[in-house]
């Protein structure tokens with residue numbers, strides 16, 4: 257289970273004891289499931305909801321909560337079947353109707369989803385990424401900047417999807433001026449604490465680029481394009497803001513079979529073909545695309561492509 261306060265840990269213990277004494281107390285099951293879900297133990301939460309349904313198979317609230325959990329986990333078929341079941345019990349169940357409506361859009365990652373995801377993650381991000389996940393994308397991008405001959409300390413750099421600033425730490429030494437932009441206010445607040453950015457903004461990357469009035473020598477997107485589907489629109493917007501002979505650099509999670517797809521992890525993978533084509537369509541020239549491990553996940557390496565393109 258993820259880090260939880262002592263108060264929540266106590267409440268979890270209390271509810272478990274309550275269920276030991278009253279094994280059919282569905283209220284306690286639901287309350288405990290909410291706490292486990294919030295603490296990141298989604299399987300534990302799902303087990304409890306299913307246990308509650310064995311006591312009362314017609315509890316529409318539990319059916320909806322299962323739908324929401326599966327939607328969050330990215331199993332949209334399963335989510336749909338729970339919402340439909342809730343509506344069969346209670347045809348007026350607004351939460352089930354809303355849940356189904358949201359599913360229609362579940363093939364994409366919305367800015368609201370990304371913002372929520374990272375706002376919730378901000379406090380644990382640095383520790384997780386640099387610890388168990390052995391995050392390497394920023395170092396890989398710094399290495400490609402060095403291979404491309406970008407001088408230290410002089411470039412105007414925009415860090416797209418800057419997060420808490422782990423990418424900024426790697427970009428900083430190349431920068432005369434470093435600006436970060438990110439959808440998540442909580443991530444940006446963490447980035448501000450590093451005091452390495454000359455300016456920070458909370459905004460969606462492409463909108464930010466489309467509204468920008470200044471140009472950059474380097475626009476970097478480190479481990480953020482895996483939340484963007486088709487890369488072409490973002491690359492086109494970036495290309496309009498890169499100075500002549502300037503650079504677009506970044507990482508994508510590699511899709512070996514090519515193209516691009518939203519995976520069950522709710523991140524996009526991009527094939528080298530899609531990456532190359534998007535760079536070309538944006539009017540930029542590929543200088544390097546190389547393979548690298550971006551981080552570990554579940555003990556397995558996450559394969560990535562590191563790229564540098566020039567205007």
Ligand SMILES: C[S@@+](CC[C@H](N)C(=O)[O-])C[C@H]1O[C@@H](n2cnc3c(N)ncnc32)[C@H](O)[C@@H]1O
Pocket residue numbers: 370371374393394416417418419420421422423424437438439440443459460461462477478479480483484
């Ligand atoms: C995995 S983190 C990487 C953060 C940072 N670049 C690093 O290397 O540590 C991805 C970040 O991209 C941001 N992000 C994803 N899609 C975005 C978008 N379309 N516009 C702005 N930020 C975005 C997220 O909010 C998140 O902070």
